[in-house]
Structures are given as C-alpha cells and as structure tokens.
Amino acid sequence: MPTARSTPPDQPPVHFQHEGILSPGQIAAARLSRGGPVLGYFQPVEIKAPLGVSVALAEGAQFGPLQPAPVRVGLLIGPVYRLRVTNIPRHPGEEVYPTIEVIDRLYTPMGQEARFAIPIQLHQEDLELALEGKLVTRVIYVEDPQRALPVAAEAINGENWFEVGPGRDPLAVADQLGRPVAIVRLGGRVPLDPEHPEPEFMGPPAPYERLPARMRVLQPPPRKPAAAKEAGR
C-alpha cells in the first residue's frame, strides 16, 4: 500500500532537488507543477514580529495599510508576497521589505483552517541582520512528530529553529527535518520611494485574504477552595 512518503520515483516528495537560493517563486512554481489541491488555495499564515512592529502587504502597485503584528492572512501557493515592516524596535525610521513564498499547504480539518496557520516569525535578530545588509533566508517546515524535540513550545519561544552555514542548503535541511511549507527572505533591495515603489520591486500583484485577528480564550481565574471560602465568611 502506498504511504504518505511513497510516490513515483520521478516525483519524490521533497524539494531538495531544488536549491534554497533559487529566485523567489521558482520553488513554489515547481510545487504547483507537481499537482495536488494547492492551486487557488489560500493558506492561512500568521505573521509574527516583535512587539510594536507594523506590517503591510503589497496590494497591487502599492503597500496596503500598516497593521500591528501579528497579522493573519491567507496567501496563495505560488506567488511571492512582498511585505513592508516598520516600527522595528531600536531602529526607528528604518524599514525592511521581506518576501514570503508559500510552497506547500496544510490539510487542516474543516472549520479549523484559520486556527492553525503557518507561523511566519520575523525575529528581531533577523530584522537587524537585514538592516545590516545581510540576506536572511528562513525555511519554515512542519515538524515530523516522530522526530520532534520533546521540549515545550514555551521553552523555545514558540518556534524551534536551526542555523545552517553558508555552504549548506536550508531547503534541504528543512526537508530532512520535516515538510517545508514556506520560505521567508529578508534583506536585499529596497524601493527608491517607499510610498510609490517601482513595479519591479513589488513584483507581480497577487491576491490574499484578510483573516480576523487571532482571539485567545483566556482561562478563568483559579477558584478558591471551598474550605477557604467558608473560613473567610
């Protein structure tokens, strides 16, 4: 019986026949060519950033309104989405323009799509490296539960990540650790005029879905024991 990992040899279920340094959009385009229910699907994505950071997505030839992070949107698999990140802590007046390329989707049970979104974490260190002129490539993957580290999510600040050196391919490493679903690239060129960026910088326009902000149900305060309550009376 075929399993989730067994596909014809000519189409292995991995991405590392490509390189992570390919131009933005090429890896997602290859994923579309492999078929499956990925065409036209808006994959929920949650863009997280340090407190105070505002994010805007490209809407046509301009950026949309700035929204405080985290921002939840539905992105298509294939296009490259350009972001505008401002209000970076300790860097007033500076901006970073990362790109997000969704290369695979989640198969969330019906009704839970918006709850389980792909987290796009814009770390403070990554933003500062981009401001210094470095190119930061971050490949987000779904962990294999059989090989997941037995650590709580709070202990790793909500995300477990690894660093690879310049000589290695981050996409290949992510493929070994799980299933890559998105690529974030920070650094690189900036628009000549942020208010009116040139079309070459923005790239082809791509639609996205605006999703409502995440609501977290808070736990009720602990109830006092009945004995203490009686004693208080």
Next chain:
Amino acid sequence: MNALSPRFRSAPARNGPLPIGWLGVAGSVLGLGMMLVVLCSCQSGPCVLGGSGAGAGSVAGSPGALPSDSGSLGGEAGLSASGPGFWAGGAGGWAGAPRRLVAVSAPAASPGLPPEAFWQPSGWPAPGGGVWAVVPDPQTGQPVPAPAPLGAYGPWQPPGFSPPWPDDEYLRDGGDQGLPAGVSPDWQVQGLETEDTIAHYDTPDGQRRVEPSNRVYLYSPRFGSVRQVSNLVANEGREGWANVYLPTKLTQHQFQQPPRSHKQHLALGRYHTPQTPVQYLGRWSRDVISSALGPQSFQDRFLPFEDFQIIRLGQMENSEREALARWVQAAVVWAKDDTLAVLLNEKQAAAVVQDESLVQLYVVHEPPANPKLRLVKVASTAYAEPGDVVDFTLRFDNVGNQPIQNVTILDNLSGRLEYVPDSAQCSVQARFTAEPNEAGSELLRWELAEPLQPGQGGIIRFRCRVR
C-alpha cells in the same frame, strides 16, 4: 523498548500456581457445558444469530460492509468515516475498495456537485439503481467505486492513503504500533514503542495476554525553521527580481488560478451516513455490560467528551457511534474471530430456518472460555495547539467470560505530550507510576489491585499538555 514492570506484589505470587478459586471458576465454565435454550421465531428470511446481520447485498440503499472486512477491525482507521475529515470506508486504502463499497445517492440528492463526481462508468452497474463516483485505482488504473461525492467527507487526500493524512500534522496516542508488545515471565514489557497504549493481564489458565487500545488522533502541527544568513553581495545576481520574470513566468500561474478553486470546498456530503452500523453490531456480546461505576471516586463527574454509554457503562450504543467516532478512530479493538459465536446444533442459524414452523427449539452450546479485556481510549478534543491541555480517558472492561487478574495498563506518551503531574485518576484501586521514557516524555502505568470479574471494568483519566 524494554520497560521493567515493577509489581507491588511479589512476582512469584503472580507466577505461581493458580488459586483454587480460579480453577473452580474455570471448571464451572468449561466443565458444565451449560446448555442454553433459545426460542427463536423466524417467519421468513434467514435468521442470523451472533453475526453482523449484513452481507454483500447491503451495499445498495444503505451503507454496508462485508462481514469479512476484517481490515476495519481494531485498526487505526476502522471508524474513520466520522473522524475530522476522513474518508468513509475503513482502512486499507483504495486498493481494497471493492470490499468497502459505499452506496451513493442519486445526483439530485446532492445538488451543487460537479457532474464529474457522478460519472457513471461502463461495465460498473451501480447497485440498486444508484450512481457511483468513480476514481482510478492508483495501481491498476481501473475505475473503482468509492465514496462519493469526491471529497465530501473531509479535506482532500490522495487516493490510496490511509487517514489521517498527512501524518506529520497529527499527534497519535494509543494502539500498538511497530513490534507487537509482549510481556516476558520476569514482567518486562517488550515492543512498547512511543505512543503505544496497551494492557496486559493473566488468564485463569496461566496465559499472559496483551491487549492494545484504539488510537486517538489530535490535529496539532508544530513548526520549525531553518535559517541561513549570507552576504548579500554573493547572492546579488541570483536574488535579483529580474530573474523571476524571464525564466519562471510567474504570471502564468496566477492566471490559471481562479476557475477551479472551488472544487475542494465541497463539504456537505460529509454528513451522509458514512459508516456501517454492522461494524459495531457484530461485536456485541452479552457480557459487555459492566456494573455501573459510581463517579464518586473521581474528583469530578463525567466530562462532556466522556458522555458515551461505552465509557459510562461499558455498553456500546448504536446511536452514539458517529459521535464516538469523532473522538475514537477505532473503538472496536478485539478481533472479529474472538466474538462470541452462537451455534445452533453446531450449524448456523441461517441454515435451519423453516417456513412451516413458527417457533423452533434450538439447543445452543456455550462457547469455550474466552478471557478478554477491552481497552477504549478517547480524548477531549481533536485539535490542539502547543500549550493546550488535553484530557484522555481510558475505559477498560472484562468482556470475556472468565475473571482476569494482574491487569496492568501502560501508556507510553509521545514526546509532544507532557503528562500533567497528579492528574491521573482511576475508578478502581490501582497503583500508578510515571517514569521517563525514551521519547523525553513519560511512561504511565496503572496496576489494578484486584482481579476483574466478567462484566467488570473501570475508567482511567489523565491530562497532558501539548508541547
């Protein structure tokens, strides 16, 4: 993995000769050969006792499964129809689809579906005048009847894959995967992998048996990332946007996107009667009714997700099967071969029906001694994010006809589940221990202090936090 099983009683006492009382019970069951008299009134048609009551003819009109479909028993996908977005039809993938035919209503009953969902192939007459949805078999390429409409029972999944899919987005707990678990004479449990949940017990005739629970699935994907920092100058030529336009032609994909994007959102058909009721009926026995357990031994009363007869009383209710299947992927864990079989003069009842007689007198031989433990596991939710707390409930019942002793229940937690300290409860007297396991979590163990009589059972609760 080998796990030492420390006992709170000395091992020689458990390995020694059986008590006289046990031998007496076994002898009374085996030796007496108690004869039962059953009055059966059959006016027309075959009468089947102890069977599933459905055959191949049940595929038309109402969903049915062949009695020989043993692949749906005790497997991880046996009750997959009502799960969170899974196919109906049971385990085994589409390669065995001819054994898992599911009736399909006429297209008019499901408006709004694409016409190709009801394409009628030549040479495949639909039973009962219905219409089949047809997909090609991934191995042979031949059309195979399948549950229809396509994708009506949940999110898309490729043909030939067993739910839940994809497996990297689900947490599993329960069952006995990999090497089958076993218990050595020195009480070492072997073959207990991570995520396994089993119970082992001793029978009156000195055998030591292992019974796995069903598997529970939680949708809880966790993400990681791989970062690479490189000098921008070195990648300047490759990262230029101009490369995107010329070789890759991104705009081609964008113009192809809108027309067919709605096919995957068809979901109404999920509420079609997805499962065959005979999968439950065939496994009822007269001894599964346990004594009612008083909730006073728990800190709380029964929780909302435990509101099933099989959890409260150990009694399977047909009306609860769909709701139960939402929390349990395979509630039936004992093999069909072990189901109590009723023989009528050493023949099946269907072979002795006569039209001229309204009442028949049958002599039934009681089946031989069959000690059996049933272990059912449910979870409080089917979706969990890192940090969420999930309640698990284990219901164990002695569904055999002999008392069993030295009952020990083991749950080897996954590395993504963290046991909440002091959250374990048991409705009967038991010794509980939690020790670290190789996955970085804990191995939970309950050792029941008293033997379980036929019909007796209990409930175990514990709580885990998703990492």
